[in-house]
Amino acid sequence: MRAHNREALHRTDAAWLDARWADASTRVLVVSGGRVDASGGSVPWLSSAQAQALAPHGERILLGQRDGRTRFAVLADRADVAGGTDDWIGLRGLFGLLAVGDEEASEEAPWLFHAVGLAEWRRSHRFCPRCGGDLLPRAAGHELRCARCGRSQFPRTDPAVIMTITTGEPGGDDEAVLLGRQASWPSTQWSSLAGFCEPGETLEDAVRRETYEETGVRVGDVTYFGSQPWPLPASLMVAFTGRATSREIHVDGAEIEDARWFTRADLRAGLEDGSVTVPRSVSISASLLTDFYGGPLPGGDIRPR
Template structure:
């Protein structure tokens, strides 16, 4: 699955080696990507990241050590505004076209940048948080309490009744767009329990035999999508009308026919949702978001 491939060695033991980090940052061979919000520099076609050297970048900004790919160190620099006049792109807009190494690095960089943007003060006392461990730990300036990057687990599931698959759509989506069901895990809840609860809440369908499929990091802002298959024990649909506007059962023939006609628009090819759909279908399907 896209975004789930190991593209770099994160070398966690180097995150507290200040001398090594300073030396490696200044090394002309090191590659650095500036990140402003969730935007970063890309080539003219938008297909690859424009990695830069320290000499090309401003001294200001938050340095994040991402890790090593082979013998080359890679960093991100969190900045307020774009650092040059070349093309910059939002992660979502180029995610499908980035090559695997770039996509892996940018998932890491954007997720960390989003975490830093939303975690500025200590939750215990309200004091400012200070970045340490090359951007992977935030420490309270007052009581030294540490904060670590958050990852919010969410389940995403392909529900089937043997011959059909259940897909749903949100009201805000364009006409014809359907996807697998998904939802965040509640505190104290197992992943399997979350699958059963979310399907019932959103569609009124009851499921069992929840089986793990795979997972995908999703940095919007800091989620881990955990994929499952589940077998329906009921088929009557009653949507909640809030998260899900409509849900339908599709046979494989209906899914193929409607996808070819463009009346059914399936999730993008990089998403775990697409992987779940095509794993159930048994091969590639036309069209995507």
């Protein structure tokens, strides 16, 4: 995924914002309640005139620029969207359009994560947490200032870890990855472990703690893999690989219903016959599993964690 220039220095420049909004090349994503209209089978970028017609009372949010084109989001109440939003879908439903390996589709992910992340922030920050006053938007949607006490609020991101924990000879036939499943998932679905970082805790220690709490497996070495914004509602997923120092599994029975070690042969067999399904979308969990497997995973798609 390729980042865009967020143009933070222009967020308070009304003349620049108006000029970019009026430019014929500008594209706009209308978001209502964290949902967008993807009925056409793709991310629905509109011209500014089309966005204005669809959501005339929506709030204009600057996303930024890439390749000479400016993009905005418009945040609109459901009742203010022409034609309604009953068939609009949330970010999870869009993941099928953002498959790993599809460069054009994955280029949309940073824009979507930015737009939906801000929309989710606005939904959860309706009033000032200090005095309860009304919050007024500033800085092209990236700041909220209390009309009563003047305190500013900015988007917050909660750090979370996601990890593939392995055992066995690295690269060998016996090397296996630890995957878990929640009780609410389909019986075939498995995924890498994940959890939130707690106050006063390093990310590496969060990997070790979460793995042990959920599965009873101890982890030694932990190595950074990558990161991904995850606006569901406001997280940053920080991915790691780790080496287990124990193999015996004792699931917590709360967050995790079951956990298993999968060799590459186990994954291949399960994915090919459909008895195992794993994340396939732009989710970094899919990238972690692809990295462990050493190439594209066989079998069909499933929604991401």
